[in-house]
Amino acid sequence: MATEQETERGRFTITQSQRDRIARFVRKFRSNTKAMLGFSIVVLLVLVAIFAPIIAPYPIDATNIEDRSQAPSVEHPFGTDDLGRDIFSRVVMGSRISLYVGFGAISGALAVGAVVGVVAGYAGGLTDEILMRVMDAAMAFPPVLLALTLLVVLGPELSNVVIALAFVYTPYIARVSRSAALAERNEAYVEAAVARGESDSRIVFSEVFPNCMAPMLVQGSLNVSFAILAEASLSFLGLGAQPPRPSWGLMINTGRGFMETAPWMLLFPALAIGIAVVGFNMLGDGLRDVLDPKVEAIE
Amino acid sequence: MQENGKGSDSSDSTGDGTRRSRFDRRTFLGAAATTGAVALAGCTGGGSDDGTTEDSGSTDEGGDTENTDTTAASGGKQGGTLQWGGAVPVQGLDPHIDTSAASKRVLENIYEEVVALQDDYSIQPHLAESMEQSDDNTLLTFNLRQGVTFHNGKEMTSEDVLASYERVQNGDYLATGFFDYVEELRAPDDYTFEVQLTEPFAPFLAKMATAELSVMPAENAEKDMVEEPIGTGPYVFESREIETSFTMSRNEDYWGASDEDGPFIDTIVKSEVPDPSVRLQSFLAGEYDFINGIAPKDVSRVEQAPDVRFEKQFPKSLVYLGLNCDVAPFDNKDARLALDYTIDKEKVAEAALYGTGQTTASPATPGSPWVNPDIEPRPRDLDKAQEHLDAAGMSDGFTATFKIPQSYPTQVQAAEVIAADAAEVGINLEIQQITWSTWLSDVYSNRDFQATTSSYLALWYPDVSFYKFLHPNGAFFFTNWVNEDYNALVEEARTIYDEQERADLYHQATEILHEERAGHLFLWWQPSLYGAASQYKGDIGAPDGSTLQFGDNWLDR
Structure with a gap:
């Protein structure tokens, strides 16, 4: 894909070569078990999140002290928590928070990071130096620690978690897109565009950018899993989602105190996080296998 | 109120172990010796029977869970080292400066x-x-x-x-x-x-x-700050490692030493174990003879554990919902009343305390003469809540932030129940968990809050209950609720020594707190919860409900 040449017109109508490319992608994707498994998990998660209110059998905030800390049963497949709320319903609704933060933060990071990276990579020189040193500086902090600091300043709220994590993951995206742009810069189609007298911004955004999408997509989907994990950690520490929101991290925090008496309070949200993280990781890994021509060469 | 209190207390007392008679460990005055058999948990002043009745009930029921010997009176065995798993690390060691209960718990013995x-x-x-x-x-x-x-x-x-x-x-x-x-x-x-x-x-x-x-x-x-405590008490300060351990040893020359009242134990080592799960686990594994700060949710585990004494000292502290009466929406009395009517106080207390506490409408210690027996917490009534919302001009409800100190899981649990209850009439309380230091700076010092929760310790004398937190000149005033009639009453009460006369003033003051829906909406009284190995004998706790006196405690091994 990266070596494919594209004419300007070709991007607006699907040409034969593009159709071939898509078909090849789909074929390779489908034959890659890791990618397919990750993809299925992610699709399942998205479906659960979309239909959460229909799937969840109980209202998530309805406390019922008489039924507190009940072990899993037919009425409550995942048991109930310390305030008698149905854990299954809360885990299901919690998928919305995880996906909202995961997708939200990484979309933000992609929007900023990709532009910064591609511009830096294409422009080179001083622009590259400045942009990338700023990114390096931001990257020098451990992600969760940086997000934690930002949240102390911004205040503990879910929307702020998205902003903080978007900020934290921006340099990771920027780095990947810069190296992709660096490789593209010397491609013949770029030279051709320069020869045609296209403006720099047009070359960057219309020619180079689309060709850097593959590594960004891989990095993005990997980072979604990190962001989901980070949200759980932040909520666990009390700086993310606030009660009574059914954030998985928050549920684990509460459940920690009941580890010996009601382990299901901890177990099911932890499993949910595990599944989500593994899903996005496998999808990312799989995408890399499918999209990276070097990996293909080895195979 | 008394009815409610008794109801909740007797329901929990079926399994709460034994609260045994407490003996006056410092009695050397012949006259004072008669206070000996006052039951521990109720500790009622002025001969009120309510508290003591509750206690004797639980003493009967809990008798099977542990030894109920009255060793303190018959004298104990000298020697041994008490391993204490402590909940909150000892802070400063100057009693005139340090406010933390953790410091007071050890300094009380020195x-x-x-x-x-x-x-x-x-x-x-x-x-x-x-x-x-x-x-x-x-x-x-x-x-x-x-x-x-x-x-x-x-x-x-x-x-x-x-x-x-x-x-x-x-x-x-x-x-x-x-x-x-x-x-x-x-x-x-x-x-x-x-x-x-x-x-x-x-x-x-x-x-x-x-x-x-x-x-x-x-x-x-003469020193500005004492770092090595020297007192007259039954225990002598030995050493401490900050946030690790604190050691004190028996005072060989204690002026009050006796065969009956000790001190008996040679050395008391407090290990700082702030995590409640770790503390409980280590205790149940036999690592400590004694732990304090058992979480209410873990009470049943301690009760069911073999060879373990569960002790409850009631009351230790009062937990309240604090409403800032200077800013919207709670500057409006009807808004405060509306919230009051949405809360099911019994349910909130049960959710947080698993039956170990009791609800209250008075800041005065349960069972004391200062409690106004005619005032009870408002029952949940959504119609009345709506009426007050209408009167406040907020028929559709309102939104307010609800700042909760996250280091108190019971308060977080309570906040979730309160928020869920209040949401039913459109009062949207947005919980924000904050650290204790943020609570002190934002809520207490800057009064930058709408609603919050917190607690008081040691309310055994009424001036703390009624003045310190609720009078504008009080040392811990922060909810901005000011009422001249109330202030006049509690000011006058400070000058009066006659118990009945003074109690009358406090009863009237309580009425104003209730009718005007003061910025403190009292939620519950909670106990100190302790676990001890069965060889650890003697009464645990101190009359103030929150500290510990080891003087007459001993180890049977």
């Missing part, structure tokens, strides 16, 4: 005061042999005990007492404000100490019974 609180909440001479109050209640004369020595071997005289008091009077210490009512402190001879008040001021004597007026050697009283 320092002593001129007078001491008893289990029935009366105040008796302690380092004094006797005391006299002049007829106009302005002159307090204490005849100090002879032969009391400090841990450094020096004898305690009136010079030390005077120096300790002058330190507080002239410095900037916790009790300094109380000296506004002191005209003069005098030490006419080696064993006499006099306090001349400018006007009758009842809380002064109560203050004298707290660590804020502990007696220290004169040379220590």
Whole structure:
């Protein structure tokens, strides 16, 4: 894909070569078990999140002290928590928070990071130096620690978690897109565009950018899993989602105190996080296998 | 209120172990010895029966869970090392400065005061042999005990007492404000100490019974801050490693030592184990003889554990919902009332305390004469809540932030139940978990909040309950609720010594708190919860409900 040449017109109508490319992608994707498994998990998660209110059998905030800390049963497949709320319903609704933060933060990071990276990579020189040193500086902090600091300043709220994590993951995206742009810069189609007298911004955004999408997509989907994990950690520490929101991290925090008496309070949200993280990781890994021509060469 | 209280208490007492009779461990006054059999948990003042009845009920029911011997009275075995798994690390070691309950828990055994609180909440001479109050209640004369020595071997005289008091009077210490009512402190001879008040001021004597007026050697009283505590108490400070451990040993020369009342245990080692799960786990594994700060949710585990004593001392502290009466929406009395009517207090207390506490509409200690028996928490009534919302001009409800200190899981649990209840009439309380230091800076110091939760410790004397938190001049006033009638009542109560007369004023004050829906919406009284190995004998706790006195405790092994 990266070596494919594209004419300007070709991007607006699907040409034969593009159709071939898509078909090849789909074929390779489908034959890659890791990618397919990750993809299925992610699709399942998205479906659960979309239909959460229909799937969840109980209202998530309805406390019922008489039924507190009940072990899993037919009425409550995942048991109930310390305030008698149905854990299954809360885990299901919690998928919305995880996906909202995961997708939200990484979309933000992609929007900023990709532009910064591609511009830096294409422009080179001083622009590259400045942009990338700023990114390096931001990257020098451990992600969760940086997000934690930002949240102390911004205040503990879910929307702020998205902003903080978007900020934290921006340099990771920027780095990947810069190296992709660096490789593209010397491609013949770029030279051709320069020869045609296209403006720099047009070359960057219309020619180079689309060709850097593959590594960004891989990095993005990997980072979604990190962001989901980070949200759980932040909520666990009390700086993310606030009660009574059914954030998985928050549920684990509460459940920690009941580890010996009601382990299901901890177990099911932890499993949910595990599944989500593994899903996005496998999808990312799989995408890399499918999209990276070097990996293909080895195979 | 009393009905409610009893109801909830007896329902939980089916399995809450035994709260045994508490013996007056500092009794050397023949007269005071009669306080001996006052039951621990209720600790009612003024002969009210309510508290003691609750206790005897639970004593019967809990008898099978542990040894119910009354060892403290028959004397204990000397020696041994008590391994104590402590909940909150010891902070400062200067009793006149440090406010933390964790410090007070250890200092209570090292320092002593001129007078001491008893289990029935009366105040008796302690380092004094006797005391006299002049007829106009302005002159307090204490005849100090002879032969009391400090841990450094020096004898305690009136010079030390005077120096300790002058330190507080002239410095900037916790009790300094109380000296506004002191005209003069005098030490006419080696064993006499006099306090001349400018006007009758009842809380002064109560203050004298707290660590804020502990007696220290004169040379220590000259220091701005004491780092190595030297007192007269049954235990001597040995060493401490900050946030790791604190060690004290038996005072061989304790003035009050006896075969009946100890001190018995040679060494007490407090290991700092702040995580409640780790603490409980280690205790159940036999690593500690004693732990404090058991979470209410873990009570049933402790009760069911073999060879373990579960002890509950009620009450320890009052938890309340604080509403800022200076900013919208809670500057509106109807908005406060609307919220009040949405909350099911029994459910909230049950959710957080698993039946170990009781609800209240009064800031006064349950069972004390200061509790107004006619005032009860408002029952949940959504129609009335809606009426008040309409009256406030907020028919559709309102939104407010709800700042909760996250280090108190019981308060977080309560907040979730309250928020869920309030949401039903459109009152949207947005919970924000904050750290304790943020609570102190934002909520308490800057009063930057709409709604919050917090708690008070040690409310055994009514001035704390009614003045410190609720009077604009009180040391811990922050909800901005001001009512002139209320202020006049609690100011007057400070000058009155007659219990009945004083109680009347506090009853009226409670009525105003309730009718005007003060910024403090009381949620519940909660106990101190302890676990001890079965070889650990003697009564656990102290009359104030939150500290510990190890003097008459012993180890049977």
